[in-house]
Amino acid sequence: MTEPVLEVRNLQLSFGALRATDGVSLTLCPGEIHALIGPNGAGKSTLIGLIAGTLKPDAGQVRLAGRDVTAADAAVRARAGLARSFQVSAVAADLTVLQNAVLAVQGARGQSFGFFRPALADAALRGAAEAHIARVGLSDRRTIPAGDLAHGERRRLELAMALALAPRAFVLDEPMAGMGPDGAREMTALLDDLRHEAPILLVEHDMDAVFALADRVSVLVSGRIIASGTVAEIRTDPEVRRAYLGEEMLE
Numbered sequence: 001m002t003e004p005v006l007e008v009r010n011l012q013l014s015f016g017a018l019r020a021t022d023g024v025s026l027t028l029c030p031g032e033i034h035a036l037i038g039p040n041g042a043g044k045s046t047l048i049g050l051i052a053g054t055l056k057p058d059a060g061q062v063r064l065a066g067r068d069v070t071a072a073d074a075a076v077r078a079r080a081g082l083a084r085s086f087q088v089s090a091v092a093a094d095l096t097v098l099q100n101a102v103l104a105v106q107g108a109r110g111q112s113f114g115f116f117r118p119a120l121a122d123a124a125l126r127g128a129a130e131a132h133i134a135r136v137g138l139s140d141r142r143t144i145p146a147g148d149l150a151h152g153e154r155r156r157l158e159l160a161m162a163l164a165l166a167p168r169a170f171v172l173d174e175p176m177a178g179m180g181p182d183g184a185r186e187m188t189a190l191l192d193d194l195r196h197e198a199p200i201l202l203v204e205h206d207m208d209a210v211f212a213l214a215d216r217v218s219v220l221v222s223g224r225i226i227a228s229g230t231v232a233e234i235r236t237d238p239e240v241r242r243a244y245l246g247e248e249m250l251e
C-alpha cells in the first residue's frame with residue numbers, strides 16, 4: 001500500500017467531561033481526496049485543529065510524511081508542508097492578488113516580509129507567484145486589491161497562497177461554504193486538479209461536492225469515526241443513514 005502523507009493515530013482530546021476527539025485514526029494518501037463529514041458539533045473543527053497543530057491532543061499521534069509532528073506547533077507543521085485553509089486567512093485586503101501571492105512565496109522561502117518593492121521586482125519570486133495565480137484561474141485578476149475580490153475568488157487566492165508552501169497535504173475546512181452553485185462547481189473542479197499537487201483532507205457539508213470528489217469518506221459522530229469507505233459504501237451504510245445523512249441525500 002502507498003505510504004500515507006498524513007496519518008493520525010488514536011487521537012484524543014477532551015474539553016472537561018466532553019470527549020471532543022475520541023480515538024480518531026485516519027490516513028491521507030498521495031493523490032486522494034479524503035472527505036470528513038459529520039453533524040454540527042461532531043468534532044470536525046477540533047480534529048482539524050489537532051492535525052494543524054493549533055490544539056494539542058491528550059493522547060495519540062499526528063504524522064506528516066512519515067515524521068511524528070505531534071509535538072510541533074502549527075507554524076512548524078505549515079513549513080513541513082501542511083497547508084490548512086480557510087479558517088484563518090492570511091490574505092491582506094489592501095494588497096493586490098499578485099502582491100499577496102508574492103508575499104506568500106517570499107514567506108514560504110523564509111524571506112522577510114519587510115522589503116516589498118524589491119520582492120515584486122525579483123523575477124523568480126514573481127514568476128512563482130504568477131504560476132500559482134494561474135493555477136487557480138486568477139491571472140486576469142492579478143492587479144485587483146484582494147479586498148475587492150468576490151468570495152469564491154478570495155478562496156481561490158487562498159489556495160494560490162497555500163500552493164506557495166509546496167504543500168505535501170491540504171487540510172481544507174469547508175471550501176464550498178458561502179458559495180453559490182457556480183462557485184461550488186468551479187471550486188469542485190479546482191480541488192479535483194489540486195489533488196495532484198497534494199492530497200486533500202476535505203471537511204465539507206456540501207454533499208454534492210463530497211460525493212463528486214471524495215475517494216474515501218469518513219463519518220465523524222460524537223468525536224468518533226463511525227464509518228469510513230468509498231462514496232458508494234458510505235451512502236448505503238445503515239449506521240451512517242441513521243446517524244447523519246438524511247435519507248433524501250442518499251437517493
Ligand SMILES: Nc1ncnc2c1ncn2[C@@H]1O[C@H](COP(=O)(O)OP(=O)(O)OP(=O)(O)O)[C@@H](O)[C@H]1O
Pocket residue numbers: 015018020038039040041042043044045046047
Ligand atoms: N474550546 C472548547 N471548549 C469546550 N468545548 C469545546 C471547545 N471547542 C469545541 N468544543 C465542543 O466540542 C464539540 C466538538 O466541536 P467542533 O467545533 O469540533 O465540532 P464540529 O464538527 O466542527 O461542528 P460544526 O460543524 O458545527 O463546526 C462540541 O460539543 C463543542 O461544543
